[in-house]
Structures are given as C-alpha cells and as structure tokens.
Amino acid sequence: MTTISENPTAPAAEPAPAEATGLIGFVPVRVARALTLGGGVLTVASCFLAWTWTRTFPGDLTVYGYPGGLQLQVLVTGLLTTLFALSSYGVKGTRWLTPAGADAAVKLAALAAFATAWYTVAAISITLGGPINLEPGGAVVALATLLALLGALSLPYERPKTLPVDPEDTGWDQFKHRAGNGWTNFKGAFATTGPVRKLPAMNSAVEILIIAGVLAVALGVFTYGVGTEYDELFIGFLITAGLGFAAVNKAGLMAQATQLTGKHQNLSIAGAFIAAALFPFTQTDDQYATLGVYILIFATVALGLNIVVGLAGLLDLGYVAFLGVGAYAAALVSGAPTSPFGVHFPFWAAVLVGAGASLVFGVLIGAPTLRLRGDYLAIVTLGFGEIFRITVMNTDGTSGPDITNGSNGISSIPNLDMLGFDFGAEHSIAGFTIGRFANYFFLMLLIMAVVVLVFRRSGDSRIGRAWVAIREDETAALAMGINGFRVKLIAFALGASLAGLAGTVQAHVTYTVTPEQYLFAGPIPPNSAFLLAAVVLGGMGTMSGPLVGASLLFLIPNKLQFMGSYQLFAFGVALILLMRFRPEGMIANRRNQLEFHENDETPATPVKAGA
Missing domain, CATH: 1.20.140 (Butyryl-CoA Dehydrogenase, subunit A; domain 3)
Structure with a gap:
C-alpha cells in the first residue's frame, strides 16, 4: 500500500534510532x-x-x-x-x-x-x-x-522544531518564547x-457490523455514565472516558470510524436512533430515564441553535427564550387548571401552537435586529431573553394582564394522551416495564428525528450553503448576490421553531413552566449559556457535535451536585481544558479542524505495505 500523507512531496521522517528516548530521557x-x-x-x-x-x-x-x-x-x-x-x-x-x-x-x-x-x-x-x-x-x-x-x-x-530566541526581545517576550517552546515539546510527546x-x-456486511459495534460501545458507555451509583464512580468515569477517548483518537480509530459512518451515513443515523431507543430497556427503573429525556430535550434545542450559530454564524445569547415561548404556548392550551384560557388541544395541535408561536417570535425579533452583526446582535438577543422572562413574570393579573400567573407559572399540566396511549402510566413492552419518563423519552426521540432531518436537509440545501457563506464572510456573500437579511431571518425563524417544538414536550414532562426555567445562565441547564457551550464544545456546524456536547453538559452538572459550591468551578476548569486541547470541538468538521490546527507540525511517517 502506498504512503498516505497530506503532503505527498514532503520527505518522510526517518525512524527513530534504537536508543532514542522520549519525554523521559534516561530509559532506553x-x-x-x-x-x-x-x-x-x-x-x-x-x-x-x-x-x-x-x-x-x-x-x-x-x-x-x-x-x-x-x-x-x-x-x-x-x-x-x-x-x-x-x-x-x-x-x-x-x-x-x-x-x-x-x-x-x-x-x-x-x-x-x-x-x-x-x-x-x-x-x-x-x-x-x-x-x-x-x-x-x-x-x-x-x-x-x-x-x-x-x-x-x-x-x-x-521533537518539534523551535525558533531561536530573538536577543532584542524584552525579558517577558523571551520568557513567553521559552515557555511556548517547552509547551510545544510537551505536546510533541503525545503527537501522532x-x-x-x-x-x-x-465487504459491506463487515462494515455494517463494525458500525453496529461502535454504536453498541457508545450505548454502553452512555448507559454506564448515566447509571453511575455514587460520586467516586462518576469522577472515575470522567477520567477514564476523557483520557480513554483521547487515546483511541490518537490511535486513529476514531478517524477510521468516521470514515465508515460517513460512507454509510443514512444507515449510521438510523442505527444511532435504534441504539438510543434501546436505552430505556437497559434501565431497571425510571430513575435514569429521567436524565435521558431531559438530555434529549436539551440536545434537540442545542441542534436548533446550531443552525443559528453553527451554520449561519449568528451569535444568539437569548435562544432559551424560544424554548420558553413554545413551553408556555403548549401549557396554555394543554387543559391545565391554572391556564386562564381553559382549552385543551390535542398534542398535535399543541405542537403546532408551540412551534408556531416560537416561529412568530423569531420573525418579530429577527426582522428589526438581523441587520446588526457580531457583538451588537448578541446584545440584542441577550436583551430579548431577559425581556421574555420579565414579561412572563409580570403577566400575573397584577402588574399586567392575567396570562402566565407570574412567578407561579402554569402548573398541573396534564400528561399527554395520544390515541389512547397515556404517557403518564406504566406500560409493558416485550416483558420490560416502561415508566412515565421512558414514554416521554421515546416521544422526544421521534421529535429529535424530525429535527435531525430538518437540520440535514437544510444544511445540504441551497439555503444551507448560503448560511455557510454568510458565516464565513458576509461581505463577500453579499457581493455574490446572496440576500443576507432574508437568509439570516430564515435561519433565525427555523432555529426558533425547533426550540419551540422541544418546549411543547418539556412543558408536559416537567408538569410546570415557570420563568426561572429560562435564564441566560444558571447552575443547571437548559439555559442560553449552556446551550451555546454545547454547540461550541460539541462542534459548530456538525450534526452530532451539539448532541454529544449537550449530553455531556447536562449530565456532568447533574452528577457533580455533591460538590456544592465547587461544582461550577470544577466544571469551568474542565471546559477550559477541553477548549485548550480541542478548540474545534469534540466532533468538528474538516474546515474547523484545519483552521484551528493550521500551524501544528505533525511529522509524517511512511506507512509500510501490509502494516
């Protein structure tokens, strides 16, 4: 087999001598x-x-x-x-x-x-x-x-090459240079x-079996992480999973798994949903299915935000408000006794109301503001999130009209009942008892499938390419004839409607919607800060990145509650380390990976035939 290298003309690195040493130099x-x-x-x-x-x-x-x-x-x-x-x-x-x-x-x-x-x-x-x-x-x-x-x-x-110190540099510049060279050498110890x-x-059958094995391992790791029974076990799981993933990635197994899933993309997506559907059957009770359904809600909203931030490049700091709009709209027509409307829509109608209300608000907020760029747009969206929370706080019949019951919110939201299937009752499937949260887990999985389909189709379409062009260089995109305002407004409205879609299920899962659930930042997601972090850490512009990022960002704070006031500190340190060592995100597209590592020097080694 011929040598595979990004630069075929580059000379191959010579093999290390027999007694060459690595980071620790005294061991042959x-x-x-x-x-x-x-x-x-x-x-x-x-x-x-x-x-x-x-x-x-x-x-x-x-x-x-x-x-x-x-x-x-x-x-x-x-x-x-x-x-x-x-x-x-x-x-x-x-x-x-x-x-x-x-x-x-x-x-x-x-x-x-x-x-x-x-x-x-x-x-x-x-x-x-x-x-x-x-x-x-x-x-x-x-x-x-x-x-x-x-x-x-x-x-x-x-050992990577380092540049000599410029004698005309100041003492601080020389210190930074030496520190940088030392860090480069340390990274070289772990370079591929x-x-x-x-x-x-x-054979295609073999490739499908490998994909099935990868999905089975992923399901096993996720199930183990969710089901950790005590604090010491979960911290050990974070250490093992983090460094173990890094080792497997350095070995090149993740890259080869990506090649296979890319070759059989549709089959891989279907297999991932089948593996996710098996999760409730791995649980002995409904305790951990609770985490599962909340993770799916959070991940679905993060995927909608990925359209706005990852594809169109619009920094939205008030995105959680669209989740709240959908949740409140569905709660008001759910037949809850605390709803002033006194109506009970079927779930399909409540879904249309929630998604439609978020869509309308997305257009109303986006139309006058999307001519702004960068930080100015971020400030406006942050203001919208706060305006939404304050508005539902004041529509309590005292400070304003009686619509949302103020800080008490809409409570006693009934469970869904579709075609005679009560989502609040236990059901037996193939000898397994499926509880309330497992029922909503399956419903949320279907909604996520719709969101994934919308994301894939829109990202691969003409409008998706226009979003990417706006993200990369809006001025150049406008010069090429792209209607920037219309393209951005479509992204904003579509992302808002997907968040509202998830909000309709959240309202029934939590029984109550209150203004405190939709903050910009807080210790427990979903909130705007965690949603944005899920997109960035998972991998902007990718489909699976925000799903993985949202799963981790919801699971870790819930499992670290025993740390009390040190919880956010430990969580922040973990995020800093992750962004330092993998700034392109956990699952990054090729463009971002090359952009963040364009200066990295990785020595090329020839690959022998049959190796």
Missing part, C-alpha cells in the same frame, strides 16, 4: 516498551485482586477474582495500554488497532490507567482514613500504572507518529 527504548507492556499486563491482573479490606468504600473492592466499581474502569484502561503496547511492538494481529501510530496512543492510555488508579487509591485512603486500609492489590495497581506511565513517556517521538491509513476494501 527497549526497556521503555517492556515497562509499558509489563505495567499494562500487571494493571489488568491487579484488577482481579482486592484493593481494600472493608466494604465501607462504595463498589465493594474487597473481592478476589471479580472486579467491580472503579476496578472495572482501571481494567478497561489497562487493557487499552496492553493492546496499544503490543501494537507498538508490531505484534501480528494488533497493528490494526493503531492506524495512526501506537506511541502517542499508548502514552494517553497509560496516563488514563495511572490517573484512574491513583485517584481510586487516593479516594480509598481519604474515605477510610489512610493508605493503611489498602490491600496488596491497591499497592500493586499503583506501582503497575506508574511503571506503565514511565515506560510510555520514555517512548520516542519526533504518522497519518491515518485509509481503510482496506471490506
């Missing part, structure tokens, strides 16, 4: 690989030992031969370290695991195992009153992960060793 390469492999194997073995003597620490880490709790997470990262280490040795049958090179992947896998294991050891020591409460297995896993990490950091890498190889020709 042969010893480093042996340490990494041995540490990974010992990490896996230690997960079948007892780590503590008492069941007081949650997860019951006292059993020999059966890993549980945090041991399962260390087991996964230990297996990744071992497999990537075997691939770095060139063991037959393992090279396919690292199409982009093994050394960078094994570094991150070893770091994931080390971080999760040492976090667990520290948690045991703090919770139980000291390291004296560790069993031999706890000491073994701490030593094994440390050895694997030291070995991985000693693996060779291509070569380009990702193209997938070999495979």
